Amino acid sequence: MKNYFEVRVDKYIKDDKRIVYRPASLNNPKDEAVMFITEGFIQYANALLNCKDCLIFWPKEIDVPVEIYERHAVCLVGNPHNAFARFFRDNQITYLPINENVSVINGAYVGNGASIGTDCRILPGAYISSEVVMGNNVYIGTGVKLMGKVHIGNNVVIRENTVIGADGLTTDRDENGKALTIPQFGGVVLEDDVQIGALTVIGRGAIDDTRICKGSKIDNCTFISHNVYIGENTFVVGETIMFGSSSLGDSSLISGNSTIMNAVNIGNNCIVGAGAVVTKSVVDNTVVLGNPAKPRGEKA
DSSP states (O other), X not given: OOOOOXXXXXXXXXXXXXXXXXXXXXXXXXXXXXXEOOGGGGGGGGGGGGSXXXXXXXXXXXXXXXXXXXXXXXXXXSOHHHHHHHHHHHTTOOOOOOOOOEEEETTEEEETTOBOOTTOEEOTTOEEOTTOEEOSSOEEOTTOEEOSSEEEOSSOEEOTTOEEEEOOOOEEEOTTSOEEEOOOOOOEEEOXXXXXXXXXXXXXXXSSOEEEOTTOEEOSSOEEOTTOEEOTTOEEOTTOEEOTTOEEOTTOEEOTTOEXXXXXXXXXXXXXXXXXXXXXXXXXXXXXXXXXXXXXXXXX
């Protein structure tokens, strides 16, 4: 496992000798990580039994199970997400892209550690980070920027001036109302046969990866925020915005200029009408329309 920082836990819990090296989430817990859990997700706390020696920011109103106390350093706080954000500020932790050694290949800038498959076409003016892993028969248009940990499958098309792996806006506020920025440590995964249109931005995950599954097609001028999951063979039409941690199932259609709010899940075989604003999760095989989006035929 990669080490991103080194912070002694006794800064938060007296006499605790542990050290944490990385962030982790409940979806993908890791040893020796800093994590948080909010009251609304306490039902998933057993995930913390799958790792050890972590610093956990825990809501002080909720009792901590003995087995979690025994495995981790648990810090009781009023607002766990805010405490998690303060952890990075107080320890001066950022994760901005670094200057890389690159080679200029056909006018494109390719990081020397990048892994490029066979029969790939990378047009002049593209930038490929050294952490990129690319499959075979991939098309990268001019002006494309692949930043950080981006894994690309086979037969993928990424059209002109798209940015993949940009930081998302993951923030909280301190007691004075100033921003507390949480660095983005995740990556982006594009599976086989994915197509991404021009002038699109796909944010890397905050901790885990943003993922677009095989066969899905994303139109021009679309914004896919951090931690988004898009299932197989789903279409997202231009000028759509998907906020952080939202998700789409398989074989769905998101029409143009739609907005999917944060943490909203849209199921399989769904249709979202043009210009819809989806504020609540949508079950499989449903058509939703309007602002706020409602199932077709349901009165506002």
